[in-house]
Amino acid sequence: MALLEVRNVSKNFGAIRALMDVSFAIGPGEVVGLMGDNGAGKSTMVKLIAGNFPPSDGEVLVNGEVCHFHKPIEARAKGIEVVYQDLAIADNLTAAQNVFLGREITKGVWPFRVLDKQAMIDRSAELFAELKSETRPRDLVRKMSGGQRQAVAIALISHRMPDVFAVCDRIIVLRRGTKVADKVTAMTSPEEITGLITGAILAA
Amino acid sequence: MQHKPPQSPETGHAVIADVAKIKEQTILQRILASQAFWVSVALALLVTYMSILQPSFGTVDNVANVTRNLAPFGIMALGMTVVIITGGIDLSVGSIMGLVAIVAGLFLTWEYPWYVAFLMGLLTGIACGAVNGFFVAYVGMPSFVVTLGMLSIARSLAVVLSGNQMLYKFGPDAPMVKAIGQAKWPVQTPGDWIPDWIPQFSSHFWVMVAMALALGYALNFKPWGRHLLAIGGNENAARLTGVPVDWIKFLAYVFSAFTAAVASLLLLGYNGSAINAMGQGYELRVIAATVIGGANLMGGAGTAFGAVIGAAFLEVIRNALLMAGIDSNWQGAFVGAFIILAVLLGMQSGGKSLIAATVERLFPKKHR
Numbered sequence: 001m002a003l004l005e006v007r008n009v010s011k012n013f014g015a016i017r018a019l020m021d022v023s024f025a026i027g028p029g030e031v032v033g034l035m036g037d038n039g040a041g042k043s044t045m046v047k048l049i050a051g052n053f054p055p056s057d058g059e060v061l062v063n064g065e066v067c068h069f070h071k072p073i074e075a076r077a078k079g080i081e082v083v084y085q086d087l088a089i090a091d092n093l094t095a096a097q098n099v100f101l102g103r104e105i106t107k108g109v110w111p112f113r114v115l116d117k118q119a120m121i122d123r124s125a126e127l128f129a130e131l132k133s134e135t136r137p138r139d140l141v142r143k144m145s146g147g148q149r150q151a152v153a154i155a156l157i158s159h160r161m162p163d164v165f166a167v168c169d170r171i172i173v174l175r176r177g178t179k180v181a182d183k184v185t186a187m188t189s190p191e192e193i194t195g196l197i198t199g200a201i202l203a204a
Numbered sequence: 205m206q207h208k209p210p211q212s213p214e215t216g217h218a219v220i221a222d223v224a225k226i227k228e229q230t231i232l233q234r235i236l237a238s239q240a241f242w243v244s245v246a247l248a249l250l251v252t253y254m255s256i257l258q259p260s261f262g263t264v265d266n267v268a269n270v271t272r273n274l275a276p277f278g279i280m281a282l283g284m285t286v287v288i289i290t291g292g293i294d295l296s297v298g299s300i301m302g303l304v305a306i307v308a309g310l311f312l313t314w315e316y317p318w319y320v321a322f323l324m325g326l327l328t329g330i331a332c333g334a335v336n337g338f339f340v341a342y343v344g345m346p347s348f349v350v351t352l353g354m355l356s357i358a359r360s361l362a363v364v365l366s367g368n369q370m371l372y373k374f375g376p377d378a379p380m381v382k383a384i385g386q387a388k389w390p391v392q393t394p395g396d397w398i399p400d401w402i403p404q405f406s407s408h409f410w411v412m413v414a415m416a417l418a419l420g421y422a423l424n425f426k427p428w429g430r431h432l433l434a435i436g437g438n439e440n441a442a443r444l445t446g447v448p449v450d451w452i453k454f455l456a457y458v459f460s461a462f463t464a465a466v467a468s469l470l471l472l473g474y475n476g477s478a479i480n481a482m483g484q485g486y487e488l489r490v491i492a493a494t495v496i497g498g499a500n501l502m503g504g505a506g507t508a509f510g511a512v513i514g515a516a517f518l519e520v521i522r523n524a525l526l527m528a529g530i531d532s533n534w535q536g537a538f539v540g541a542f543i544i545l546a547v548l549l550g551m552q553s554g555g556k557s558l559i560a561a562t563v564e565r566l567f568p569k570k571h572r
Contacts, residue, residue: 097430114426
């Protein structure tokens with residue numbers, strides 16, 4: 001059974017048709033790349049799966065169960081995590097605070113449940129060490145270089161989706177709101193994918 | 205010292221501290237970098253200076269007075285801080301004070317028990333805050349516009365409800381209301397064990413202290429505080445990482461109105477009467493206190509301690525000007541000047557303080 005299935009999904013923003021009848025399924029343990037040119041509908045697709053807005057048509061299934069997400073938090077409850085690189089960093093917070101934003105570790109008993117700052121700092125330090133980054137958990141993101149910010153964003157990814165660093169098993173290509181390809185990585189080439197993205201190859 | 209290559213041998217890439225020239229801040233550095241700390245220093249100097257210059261300034265009675273006068277502003281500055289952290293502003297707090305005082309005053313006039321009157325007052329304040337919060341957080345209107353509208357609405361309602369009369373014929377609970385507003389602790393009686401140099405702090409002051417401690421706790425140790433700061437820093441990021449942005453912003457305005465209601469009820473008790481003009485123009489002083497205490501009007505920064513210290517600073521300045529015999533009409537000019545100064549000191553421009561950046565712009569360094 002597919003872990004995540006997108007079935008005949010369309011999304012309209014007024015007259016703009018961002019996605020048109022897109023379907024695909026992702027199995028457990030699979031790492032899938034979603035590719036496409038600017039405006040192809042990648043972000044719309046991801047935001048839709050993550051529950052930022054519901055589809056205009058079609059449905060999203062998680063573990064075979066039809067889900068109607070209206071808020072990111074509902075999708076998260078089903079185990080869907082999305083990491084947006086630059087957008088998802090608040091530069092007035094420290095690296096550790098960013099890595100754990102929205103899912104802070106707490107300790108104690110309600111109503112005295114408090115942030116477990118040390119645990120979050122230690123865990124982010126481990127993540128940065130794994131990434132071979134010199135980023136320190138207590139540094140403010142505002143004072144960081146672009147590269148360091150990237151490290152924080154990647155730490156966010158690795159914290160929330162531990163095996164995303166594995167090479168994709170499969171690549172789905174979107175072009176102008178429509179799915180044009182769904183290929184196993186081993187069966188394709190960068191040239192083919194590029195062609196699919198630009199429209200030089202119509203579909204595969 | 206030997207020249208250090210940009211690439212460290214162990215990691216195979218540049219060490220951040222070498223490249224970006226940033227060091228992890230120690231606690232002392234963090235304190236020194238905070239505006240609230242420097243305002244505290246300025247406040248301490250001002251108090252010391254005034255105590256030496258004016259013997260009547262440092263008396264226990266004056267200390268009790270000053271701490272009571274600043275408390276309503278401090279209490280409201282706590283609420284304002286929360287709103288300003290989210291990047292918003294609440295202009296309606298002064299008017300909400302007036303409306304809350306009139307509503308509570310009416311219930312007292314109708315001879316309801318004091319707790320019913322106070323509860324209705326608090327609910328009125330919370331309702332105003334909920335309207336503000338709804339339009340700002342859920343409809344997405346600019347907070348400036350919404351709270352400016354509420355400033356007008358709440359004041360107008362207060363005038364209408366009061367029939368433009370002062371309310372002072374409170375029912376049987378009038379003494380209780382006064383007792384709450386005028387309570388002191390510790391109470392000094394001749395010949396007791398409490399040393400005479402301890403001022404008789406007012407209930408207003410203690411309420412402010414309790415609320416500041418509660419807010420400081422929530423801002424520092426609760427996910428709520430973290431989320432609030434994240435919203436002010438990058439609302440989009442907060443939303444995408446699953447922070448309930450709308451709800452937290454809504455609560456910020458409710459909390460701000462709640463603090464205005466608390467301040468209003470304390471002043472109602474202290475005065476023993478309710479007038480619809482209560483709190484007129486207070487929003488400016490509250491915002492000033494908040495900003496002087498280090499809250500960033502662009503959002504993302506602010507502390508409970510800063511709110512209280514900002515309110516204290518303004519009140520001490522006011523008190524000092526009065527004692528120095530300066531015409532009280534000058535107070536507005538001083539408050540205004542301190543707002544500009546505080547924002548100037550707190551502003552950052554490309555990682556440097558604004559002052560350093562301005563000096564560099566006026567006197568550019570020649571290329572070497």
